[in-house]
Amino acid sequence: MTVPDELADRLRGSGYRLTPQRQLILRAVEDLGHATVDEVLAKVRTQASAVNASTVYRTLEVLEELGLVRHTHLSDRAPTYHSAREPEHFHLVCRNCQQVRSVEPDVATALVETLHAEHGFAVDLGHLAIFGTCVNCELESS
Structure with missing residues (x-):
């Protein structure tokens, strides 16, 4: 190995x-x-x-x-x-089941551009984790 x-x-x-x-x-x-x-x-x-x-x-x-x-x-x-050999991505984390999903950076393009243009801030997407509820957990709670 x-x-x-x-x-x-x-x-x-x-x-x-x-x-x-x-x-x-x-x-x-x-x-x-x-x-x-x-x-x-x-x-x-x-x-x-x-x-x-x-x-x-x-x-x-x-x-x-x-x-x-x-x-x-x-x-x-x-x-x-x-x-770091993996393509750049950010993470979606379900607070209920703890599932972690990797998401391509282009999904956040509008947010990244807005933060840069309006706040002079360059985002490091590799450190970004967005917490919420996945669709499966959302359906279970309905």
């Missing part, structure tokens, strides 16, 4: 070694899609039981600093990480 070459090159190009732990953590984030530190840790420990939570936290910070992963807050829990 190897990390794609361009990601390994980016680590090395920034003065970081591609350690087995970094490789496992990056692969876990990519495999899990959207995952908290605890979920990444659980996945990594299935392959390397010696990895601890502080290693995962530090590694995710480095990987985010290098632009290899991103995080967002999809609940009141810890941040959720996903690979």
